[in-house]
Amino acid sequence: MKPFELIDISGDAGIRAFGNDLKELFLNAAAGMYSLITNSESVTPRKSIEIETSSDSLEGLLVSWLNELIFHFDAYGFIGKEIHIHELRDTLLRATVTGEDFVPERHGGGLLIKAATYHRLKIERKEGHWEADVIFDI
Structure with missing residues (x-):
């Protein structure tokens, strides 16, 4: 199973993530x-960096998690490479993200993501695996 695929969304960007x-x-x-x-x-x-985030729903937790990563990119120029999730419950996530400072000349110029959104957000259990669709405001 592939880890994710891109979703074609007019004016925004989206991914479909998969996991066992x-x-x-x-x-x-x-x-x-x-x-x-x-x-x-x-x-x-x-x-x-250490990240801890919480929400009152699993969907909210996914959006909060991704927006924490976006915050660290926007505020501190930090781009992650390796992630270790220490704890994941329906309402809480604790993780260590290892990476480096973003350098445009070396890392290239991809999309500037403003936020993960609730638009068309879904998390589903399907035939022995999980899928999530997330749309990003760019």
Whole structure:
């Protein structure tokens, strides 16, 4: 099973992430989002950040998780490469993200993502795996 695929959305960007379990789904959603920003092969794991986020629903938790990653990119120029999720429950996620400072000359010019949105957001269990559709405001 592939980790994610791009969804063609007029005026925005979207991904469909896949996972055998919720942890893998959340990891692959982050990888898919980062792929819209840069080629992950260009990112070197040099420093780590800790992320903790919560929400009152699983869908809200996915949006909150991705928006935390976007915040660290926008505010600090941090782009992730390796992610370790320490804890994932229906309403809480704790993770360590390892990556580096974004350098446009080295990392290229992908999309500038403003936010993960609730538009057409869905998380589904299908035939032994999980799928999530996420649309990003660009």
